[in-house]
Amino acid sequence: MATKPKPSARSRTKPTHAPSAPDRLTRASSAKAISPTLELKSQPAEKKASSRMPLLNRSNSPDKVPARSSQKTLSVPKASSYAVIDSENDREPIKAFLRIRPQTNDDAEEGSISSPYLEPISDTAVRMLDPSSSNGLHSRASTINPSSVYTFSHIFPPSTHQPEFFTKTTLPLVKDVLEGQSCLLFTYGVTNSGKTYTIQGGHEEGSAGILPRTLDVIFNSVEGLQGDGRYQPVRLQGVELAPESCPSSPISQYVKSSKRSLVDLLDESATADLSDIDHTTLKLDRNYEYSIWLSYTEVYNEKVYDLFSSVDDPSAADVRSTPTTTGIPRPTSTFLNLPLPTSQSKPLLLSRKALQVKPCPLADYDGTSDAGSQGKYIAGLRQLRVTSAAQAKALLRLGQMHRRVFGTLANSQSSRSHAIVTIKVLKLHRGERNNSAAIQTSRLTLVDLAGSERTKHTQTSGERLREAGNINKSLMVLGQCMETMRTNQRIIARSLEASVDSGSRLDTRDVKKGLAIVPFRHSKLTEILMDYFVGEGRVVMIVNVNPYDTGYDENSHVMKFSALTREVATTAPTAVSRIVPYRAKSGLGSVRNSDAASHRRKVTISTGGPGKKMSEAHLEVLEEDEEPGDEDDDEPINPLVNALFDEIEALRMQLFESEMRCAIIEADTREEVMQEMEERMHNMEKMYTRRLMKEIEQNEAKMDAKIDMIQRANSQTLLASSSVEEDLQDITEEDEIESTPEDEPNDYEHGSDSEFGPSRSPSPLASKGNAARRNR
């Protein structure tokens, strides 16, 4: 096998006037030399310059892509009409798009909050309002601001459809990758926020995600321009001659065995609509031929696995010649062909081995790169050539099945691993078919990050806790890398400013000495993606948020992370050269185990659902760690940084435990206080009741005494009045004798008759009074 190292794809993004290697043309310049007429179409030099621009232009101009581009249609595309993308004016180093998830029926069942806590203010700004603050429940301990405004390159409301979303976020990257520039797109968000829906799509018609659409557009565009697969990609940037026996398609025919196999089981639950096709076509330089290669990786528990590793022998017949019943090629793999176990006691044993991440050899670069070791590749990762979108989609579906078989997608809607799909484009000028050095390699990597697990909300323990820790670790490291790159950029900016102010010459070596080390090495995810951040590719981050989710704090962290990301320029100089040489054997902060270990666990795959037949398969999964690294091949690692990372992780766990303890103590204290208060209230109630009773008794006694007094007074009065009456009686009798009652009318009697009636007896006093008046 003839192997010839080729210059790096970075060469295509180097300015063509770069004097560094006059004796060897960069690919871009060689292409220009051969075909001057292509100059306008392949201008990597200008592109590079623009890709370095800071966040000057956050254009939210209306989408210039014709409406036809991504509309759901099954009609045959017109080769003459192409999508037009205005990407040159819109080149933020890292674009961050926010996609707000609509509320689904499942949310209502799961008891999500009723009103969203995200309120778009404009196309680029959104206000986040803590739902608990509005009803006075905002926790004292929470560090989150109850209301914050975040800005994004663009905000997609819940009503956004998949075609529109693809056109605005991903289509420019597809164009770039076909023109020779590498791009990265990743989705970030908490569990259930819509990351997988965004990348892969849903089950409804027209809901295909950005990955299948990307494949459609690539194959629509390279139609009639595909190469013969003479060269194959190796490592990150390398190219070598493909072995003679390599067929045009590596996908084997699916041979149906009489026994029910894993693929049968998994196929039942696969509902992806492969007829959902995007017909967008990009205009390409027809002097070039293109070959498309696919790899599919999973990062799980800080181990890297190849999801295509067990794909059948590529020398088998071309799948296209054996259409399946559905008309869709159904590739399979050694694992998936295995017959299903008949009982739970005899699980099917499957094993896979983790792959090493290694620094790219300098030979893969063109020699002009100042840090050839910047990029890392996954040693042993299979890169398969695909010749049609249907073939690619079927292969990816196979990879998905492997994820389920190995338990990282088993029985749960939640993906607990980071899934990385890399589409590699090898572009070769037709006039240079035999010159491997003229091949341009570009990559488009789409990453479906695992949801940032919420250990607080889910009762996570054991294996799940380890997974959650690793997921959070890699996301934390990603955030740390961004933070460090931003800090470094500020240091550089300050140094530049100072040198301009003082008029002195800036010594870049001094500046570099002051830069912090970007901790890419501290998680597998960042190691794999690092070359996008230190290189010149475009990076797009999609932030997915479910505004009805109960985890306001987690979503708030996601928003903060995105704000941080947008400030990072991807061409930041790194402090890689400052890393102290260190071998991972000593154990302190060692990232790699010195001996390969293996982990066994049980996985149950169940399929079915409403109206479907339930099926279950019991598997035992053996995961072997990667081989101990070839030390000479390894990059030095700084033990201090590693130790600090371990410390951060330990502190994070401590913090979590402390928070849990605090919550328990708070609950206990509240309970105690409540009981004490209750007791006090009870005592007070008793005391007041006693007092009340006493007062009532006293009052009653007083009343009795008063009544007695009154009665006594009354009886005395009665006695007195009876004696008076008797006296009066005597007097009256005497008066009556003296007076003549016929000629002197009695006033009292008159009054009585008129006012009080005749029943009352005449008062003796009144008579006495009359007598007195008469006397006067």
Ligand SMILES: Nc1ncnc2c1ncn2[C@@H]1O[C@H](COP(=O)(O)OP(=O)(O)OP(=O)(O)O)[C@@H](O)[C@H]1O
């Ligand atoms: N834009 C959308 N429109 C309609 N449904 C959506 C949308 N986004 C997400 N969903 C639905 O919400 C649910 C959760 O989405 P998804 O599985 O993509 O979340 P995720 O962030 O990938 O979760 P995890 O990290 O756990 O894998 C799914 O049922 C999906 O169909």
